[in-house]
């Protein structure tokens with residue numbers, strides 16, 4: 386793959402799902418190799434464009450897929466799943482093809498997406514929820530329904546993988562939890578060798594959950610699609626909700642279904658914000674540099 390010359394100007398588009406925002410780079414025609422520090426610089430809200438994840442569109446590897454979606458967190462780490470971005474990219478593919486469905490290939494596998502009647506919302510089959518310690522992954526074999534860690538008000542969590550690791554903690558009121566302090570401590574807990582996305586959730590009733598999230602490699606975001614899937618699965622495993630529920634995040638509502646085949650379907654809105662060009666020569670990872 387050709388690396389991007391320092392003087393390159395990169396076209397991008399901004400999209401978001403419930404306020405979880407993305408810089409989208411289209412490398413389907415011209416392969417793109419960016420260094421970790423360039424991803425960090427692009428995602429930086431002070432020195433770069435600013436986003437929760439940088440999404441790179443690549444040519445599909447799988448014959449059934451429309452494209453391959455690569456996901457990078459603001460810290461430069463690569464993630465295997467991003468529910469909100471999957472809805473945005475699926476909507477973009479549907480706009481390009483005129484079809485009401487799309488197949489998005491990710492590191493975690495093929496994701497099937499459909500446009501809902503009315504077109505405002507997209508449903509994505511996010512694949513199977515994985516529940517075994519080794520699949521999360523956890524550093525030791527344990528009961529993923531009752532994690533052996535406690536930090537202040539966050540205790541007795543539930544681990545779920547949606548292709549990326551999540552630790553879900555049930556609390557009486559999500560607005561009382563000091564996520565900026567507790568989130569990073571748990572993200573980096575020794576039980577999570579690949580770190581973890583941390584969700585706090587309160588049960589409103591058997592069809593409604595309220596959650597907030599500290600995302601691995603990103604911090605607090607307005608919404609986390611894979612996290613909402615993990616929260617619903619955890620609540621069903623604890624017999625706190627039905628297998629379909631509204632999950633209300635800071636940025637809005639997702640409908641999550643844990644299907645009989647073990648897959649999790651997520652339905653929600655998406656949005657295109659604006660587009661522009663990134664002048665890579667001006668992006669720098671040095672603290673204090675300004676674009």
Ligand SMILES: N[C@H](CCC[C@H](N)C(=O)O)C(=O)O
Nearest residue numbers: 464467468469549609610611
């Ligand atoms: N921070 C996540 C990736 C983004 C997930 C989130 N934005 C979503 O919508 O699922 C991770 O490292 O696994």
